[in-house]
Amino acid sequence: MEELKDKSIHHTTIKICEDLKKSASFISLFGDIQKLVVTPSVKSDDFKNTLLKAMQENGLESELKNSIYRWIKTKRKEVSPYDSFFRKAQIHWDKRIHKSLNSMCSELGISLAKTRGTSEREEILSKWTELTNFEVDINKYRPVYAPRDFLEVLINLRGPIRDKSQGDNAHWEFTQLPLRVKNLADLVRLGFSPVLHEADRLAREGSAMYPIGPEPILGVPYSMGVSAMKELLTQEFKNSWHATPGVRQAKTHIEGPSLKLTKCLLGINRRDIRMVTGLLTGHCHLSRHLQLIGIAEDPECRWCLEDEETSPHVLTECPAIARVRERHFGSSVLNPKDVKSIQLRKLCTFAKERSFYPELSRGEQILAANNSLSTTQAFTALEAERIDLGEKILAKNYAPLAQEFLKKGCPRCLRARMWSLLLGSEIKPQHTNYFEMLKEHVLQYDLMTDKLIIKDINLTASNDDQYFVFEDVLYQVMLCFSRDNDILKNLPNQPAFMQVVIKGKHNSVEKTMVFPPSGVIPFHGFSMYAAPFCYLFDKPDELYFVFRAFYLRYWHKLHRVCAGSQGIVSLCLLYEKLLQCHEPLLWNHFKKYHIHPLRLVIKWIMRAFSGHLPPEQLLTLWDLVLAYDSLEIIPLLAAIIIVFRKDNLLKVTTLQNIEAVLADLSSVAVIPLLQIALLKET
Amino acid sequence: MRVTFCTDLDKSVVVSNCEKRGWIQVGPEDEWNVYWAGTMTCRSLFSVDSGYRMNDNQIINHFPNHYEISRKDLLVKNIKRYRRDLEKEGNSLAERGDSKYLHLDFIPTTFVLPADYNMFVEEYRKAPQSTWIMKPCGRSQGSGIFLINKLSKLKRWSRESKTPFQQQLTRESYVISKYIDNPLLIGGKKFDLRIYVLVSSFRPLKAYQFRLGFCRFCTVKYDSSVAELDNMYVHLTNVSVQRHGGEYNSLHGGKMSIQNLRLHLESTRGKVVTEKLFDQISWLIIHSLKAIAPVVATDRHCFECYGYDIIIDNNLKPWLVEVNASPSLTSTTANDRILKHKLMDNIFSIVVPPSGIPDVRWNKIPTQQALGDFEILIDEDLAENTENCGSLKNGCKWK
Ligand SMILES: Nc1ncnc2c1ncn2[C@@H]1O[C@H](COP(=O)(O)OP(=O)(O)O)[C@@H](O)[C@H]1O
Numbered sequence A: 001m002e003e004l005k006d007k008s009i010h011h012t013t014i015k016i017c018e019d020l021k022k023s024a025s026f027i028s029l030f031g032d033i034q035k036l037v038v039t040p041s042v043k044s045d046d047f048k049n050t051l052l053k054a055m056q057e058n059g060l061e062s063e064l065k066n067s068i069y070r071w072i073k074t075k076r077k078e079v080s081p082y083d084s085f086f087r088k089a090q091i092h093w094d095k096r097i098h099k100s101l102n103s104m105c106s107e108l109g110i111s112l113a114k115t116r117g118t119s120e121r122e123e124i125l126s127k128w129t130e131l132t133n134f135e136v137d138i139n140k141y142r143p144v145y146a147p148r149d150f151l152e153v154l155i156n157l158r159g160p161i162r163d164k165s166q167g168d169n170a171h172w173e174f175t176q177l178p179l180r181v182k183n184l185a186d187l188v189r190l191g192f193s194p195v196l197h198e199a200d201r202l203a204r205e206g207s208a209m210y211p212i213g214p215e216p217i218l219g220v221p222y223s224m225g226v227s228a229m230k231e232l233l234t235q236e237f238k239n240s241w242h243a244t245p246g247v248r249q250a251k252t253h254i255e256g257p258s259l260k261l262t263k264c265l266l267g268i269n270r271r272d273i274r275m276v277t278g279l280l281t282g283h284c285h286l287s288r289h290l291q292l293i294g295i296a297e298d299p300e301c302r303w304c305l306e307d308e309e310t311s312p313h314v315l316t317e318c319p320a321i322a323r324v325r326e327r328h329f330g331s332s333v334l335n336p337k338d339v340k341s342i343q344l345r346k347l348c349t350f351a352k353e354r355s356f357y358p359e360l361s362r363g364e365q366i367l368a369a370n371n372s373l374s375t376t377q378a379f380t381a382l383e384a385e386r387i388d389l390g391e392k393i394l395a396k397n398y399a400p401l402a403q404e405f406l407k408k409g410c411p412r413c414l415r416a417r418m419w420s421l422l423l424g425s426e427i428k429p430q431h432t433n434y435f436e437m438l439k440e441h442v443l444q445y446d447l448m449t450d451k452l453i454i455k456d457i458n459l460t461a462s463n464d465d466q467y468f469v470f471e472d473v474l475y476q477v478m479l480c481f482s483r484d485n486d487i488l489k490n491l492p493n494q495p496a497f498m499q500v501v502i503k504g505k506h507n508s509v510e511k512t513m514v515f516p517p518s519g520v521i522p523f524h525g526f527s528m529y530a531a532p533f534c535y536l537f538d539k540p541d542e543l544y545f546v547f548r549a550f551y552l553r554y555w556h557k558l559h560r561v562c563a564g565s566q567g568i569v570s571l572c573l574l575y576e577k578l579l580q581c582h583e584p585l586l587w588n589h590f591k592k593y594h595i596h597p598l599r600l601v602i603k604w605i606m607r608a609f610s611g612h613l614p615p616e617q618l619l620t621l622w623d624l625v626l627a628y629d630s631l632e633i634i635p636l637l638a639a640i641i642i643v644f645r646k647d648n649l650l651k652v653t654t655l656q657n658i659e660a661v662l663a664d665l666s667s668v669a670v671i672p673l674l675q676i677a678l679l680k681e682t
Numbered sequence B: 001m002r003v004t005f006c007t008d009l010d011k012s013v014v015v016s017n018c019e020k021r022g023w024i025q026v027g028p029e030d031e032w033n034v035y036w037a038g039t040m041t042c043r044s045l046f047s048v049d050s051g052y053r054m055n056d057n058q059i060i061n062h063f064p065n066h067y068e069i070s071r072k073d074l075l076v077k078n079i080k081r082y083r084r085d086l087e088k089e090g091n092s093l094a095e096r097g098d099s100k101y102l103h104l105d106f107i108p109t110t111f112v113l114p115a116d117y118n119m120f121v122e123e124y125r126k127a128p129q130s131t132w133i134m135k136p137c138g139r140s141q142g143s144g145i146f147l148i149n150k151l152s153k154l155k156r157w158s159r160e161s162k163t164p165f166q167q168q169l170t171r172e173s174y175v176i177s178k179y180i181d182n183p184l185l186i187g188g189k190k191f192d193l194r195i196y197v198l199v200s201s202f203r204p205l206k207a208y209q210f211r212l213g214f215c216r217f218c219t220v221k222y223d224s225s226v227a228e229l230d231n232m233y234v235h236l237t238n239v240s241v242q243r244h245g246g247e248y249n250s251l252h253g254g255k256m257s258i259q260n261l262r263l264h265l266e267s268t269r270g271k272v273v274t275e276k277l278f279d280q281i282s283w284l285i286i287h288s289l290k291a292i293a294p295v296v297a298t299d300r301h302c303f304e305c306y307g308y309d310i311i312i313d314n315n316l317k318p319w320l321v322e323v324n325a326s327p328s329l330t331s332t333t334a335n336d337r338i339l340k341h342k343l344m345d346n347i348f349s350i351v352v353p354p355s356g357i358p359d360v361r362w363n364k365i366p367t368q369q370a371l372g373d374f375e376i377l378i379d380e381d382l383a384e385n386t387e388n389c390g391s392l393k394n395g396c397k398w399k
């Protein structure tokens, strides 16, 4: 069993190494390691240990850890039996978009891609920082599609037939797509994700069993550097999945390595394994643990505020959750020894009792700037405390800590750095060069999508009092985005893309290009994905990489048909379920007047509320997306807003009037709203 | 008792806010309790020959000699006098370093023309490369303003404006100020802040700062080159100037909220410097008010709402450009309308006692709720009672 697991870990490690090698950040990381190797602190007679030690000392180790953490995030993949169905649907939709692009082109008598003339190139170059003044006639262009069109696509999705015997029931309505989504209670309960922790360093010390190749003479031979890394990765990865015995709390609860335990663990799903091991070993979101790794200031139990919050405390004695224990284990106070005999399933449901948006659902104090609060002394004190802690985390340069930190609200002044750390988008020289390259591409080629982008910014940000000042930055960022081939490469389900011939210099050989290189055709409001970042970054290139990371992690799921709990379909479904379950009255009201409840919120969801919430609130919401690494908060907020406006909504009966009730979100305070809704549920 | 109001501005913000309070509109000849008047009306009402005497239940929205702060030359004169007086007292506020005031250096170097011409030339010679801005003392909305970068241009202008038959008519005085040529830019554009300040009394000083304000952006990228010196779309942030430009967008009117500016600055520059900037803004407002307090004919019937124009330079230092005694109540956009409605509503909440009936015998200490979006900038009554004026705005030492 153990062997099998080791094998699979080994496998994953190799995969990580391969992927990391390909990533852009690796080159600089590897360069740095090479530089380190030639320093005196790395000795050739004890190469491995001294290298590892040196890496730890100069922060390269945390860089490496961060890379792995981010890798796990991007590779986290849910497989659904309907994947291929959704993929087909998206490809079909992509093709429709392409068709409409093509017909717009032939209507207007233009080509999709052509080489720019010298004078035009020079003009763009000279106006690069003020592209508003680059005169292009965009009147005749129109957005290829708007959220409303995408909604049509979603509503008309015809799910696969699950059960042949149901014959005449073969067609699924949108709301009956065979996807499972959470309900409100699930959202409150779900998920402990153990933090990759510092304690694992202890474990690494004892494992020097991998042979290291010949001694380096000049720099490190590539393969050897990798094998050293690989080893490090093995440990890293191993430790992130199961805590090593030997740690105090684990010893109390688990009786040595046990085949039974392993079997049990393997019998339940992976998320639960993590949860249970976390609870048994104390490596989960318990205050004491969080304090140890430097996240929480205070080990005090958050429920009873009396004792230290440790696993034994929570599992056996905490008075504040005695009733919960009783319900799950049959007794309100347990003897520490009894813990060993509790069935895993029970531990599992017990653990699930708390958490997922736990900070929100417990009504904890979360730093959220809203007008009424931001002047009070309590706010000032809390903010100072958060800034202090945040600076420490940034100094540690450890991405998982950044994620934890965001759960309780991010001070404005740290947000840009915190997001960059979490996403791994801190700007390095190669990023600047890459951005320059994208710019060069913009200068060289005139793509039809450029006009769509300009048009889109013109229709949205330019008219918006929150974003108009950033118009010029957005032009740069969005044009470069369309040129970024890495996006196409990194999108999980490759979109259908076009290959077009570049019109241009007559005598040269015909060249083709992927159109657009990013594979992403902007829709109406697309630039709003990037606009809020303008508040965080002054420099376009810095902004660009954070925005791109966000897009690759999240935003693409909002405008492309895809399965999985994070896909737009599930998110829409989640919204519908929440509304239907919790406000049937409102639901029926909409149905009665033939108003599709999704119609009211699709633009909020598709744009992740950008342009709808004021920037401060929007950034707070996006903090939570990162903190919980989930988009589910978006439909949740959409449903809550609708519910909170129930009284006014019930008074009106036309789509127009309903939209009027929902038009102004300037008074929405994200955190309090979510707290009220989630608190109710607990 | 029914409260009545009178206004000679036909502004819906004024009328609707008064009506919302159940006040009844009456004419100027009738018995009014609240008068929202233009500055001219106000001055004539207070003039000796009008013979009008207000009773205890009447309040009006201007001080008789508000021009002490709103005229560009008088503002400068008063501030200069204030600094000199403090210096004579040996007050540490008037400390100097490098010949500049350390704490009270918040207006650009300014001279009145023609009166101070020689002093100006002397100052000009110290840095002949710099740009200066000429502004007629009594006008507003950017009219009559121009930039100069050479003494010869000023001489030519003075010759031309003295053509014989204009001479008697337009002996208009001007101020000439050092042009702030390193303004903070956002998106490459220059902007200034419009901050609203309500004063319900000068002696003791009671002033409130409105939390909601906005930045007014130029529509054209900032460019300090000589070629653009005459392009007012680059240099003047007045909406009344910008709206005539081709780039003007009436959906946002070039206005961004101060909260959003703060969000941007805190996110990109950090909390400490941003906080310092906003503290300095409050600081300069308080001292500009203290500077005119001794010369304002204080009258318990009066209150006034000022529109402060402030420019931030790229070192995040705020500069006081001018103070308007009748800030525009016209709304250019939907958000603007909301803001001005709130402003008006909160002003009335503060100046009218809790009874709802204007009364000059009231101690003018509004409740916390009545403040709405205003924050106490200074209240000398409170400061004396509780001795904690220092904690109202940290870092301010105006006592
Ligand atoms: N010293 C200065 N430096 C830079 N810009 C200035 C200066 N003085 C005025 N301005 C610009 O000119 C505009 C108009 O000046 P202001 O003194 O407010 O006159 P007005 O009464 O016509 O509005 C200001 O809003 C500001 O943008």
Ligand SMILES: [Mg+2]
Binding pocket: B141, B142, B238, B309, B322
């Ligand atoms: Mg002005």
